[in-house]
Amino acid sequence: MFQLITIFILAGLLTESTQQTCTQDVNIRCWTEWFDRDDPSGTGDWETLMNLRDELPGKICPTPLAIEVVTTTGVSMAEAGEVIAAADTTTGFVCKIEDQPDKACLDYRVRFGCHPPFCDNPICWTEWFDRDNPTGTGDWESLDILKNQYPGVICEKPLYVEAVTVDTLTPALATGQNIFLFNPTSGFVCRNSDQANTMCLDYKVRFGCQC
Incomplete structure (x- = not known):
């Protein structure tokens, strides 16, 4: 499992938002x-x-x-x-x-x-992105592709990334699936070939930026 997950990540907030808002929450890391x-x-x-x-x-x-x-x-x-x-x-x-x-x-x-107060910085969250479905080779929500598809929406160097399933908002690391790529500098990738049932769930992602 350790070899299939780049670990990392933010539990974050699970409320839907379409604008960047500054948030200081107990879950922010x-x-x-x-x-x-x-x-x-x-x-x-x-x-x-x-x-x-x-x-x-x-x-x-x-x-x-x-x-x-x-x-x-x-x-x-x-x-x-x-x-x-x-x-x-x-x-x-x-x-x-x-x-x-x-x-x-x-x-x-x-x-x-x-957690804060070890490092106490307000974080701005982007909107949620779901550009890909788990067909073909998997669900690819990579940062470079998202930046090309949504120019100017994501900050240059995100500090955090959050990924949840589209239907139930289950955090990616709680699904039991093997996640190939999951970090704020590259984004999120779930490959079908890494799954026992050969199919990834459908995920959406958002990025945390310094306000």
Whole structure:
């Protein structure tokens, strides 16, 4: 599961809105800076919360709500396709060389999502977008395509992304489906080939921007 989800994300508000409004809600999360304390030498790449807190005191909130992991070149865990030992808000991130068929891990970086008041910034949410249906290869609500289709509507560098099903407003990560791409810099992608029943649900997305 860890390999199929880029984790990340905002639970956000589930109320429908067609305008950008500034919202400070208890569900809003902000992200820490990116951390890359270890290189994939020795036994692997260890970006654990314990080590990060020891080396960078005060940089991570006491109880992180989300974790996002990409390689130092920006490749998601799903795209990298490696066996990941841990990628969660309790342990942090671990890639063990012994778990890899080629006995080598890529170099990863991590960041964590926190509640206010650790980082207290008002967030403006875009309208909801549902440009694709889960036909063909899946449901593609990627940021670059949405920006082309809706010029000037989405900010240049979104800070958050939220995805829910169109019919029941169920958060994407609560559906049990394998999500291929889910982060604020790239958007959302669910691939039919990753699902046990070979079909994604129909999702819609919105983006959180600094007001």
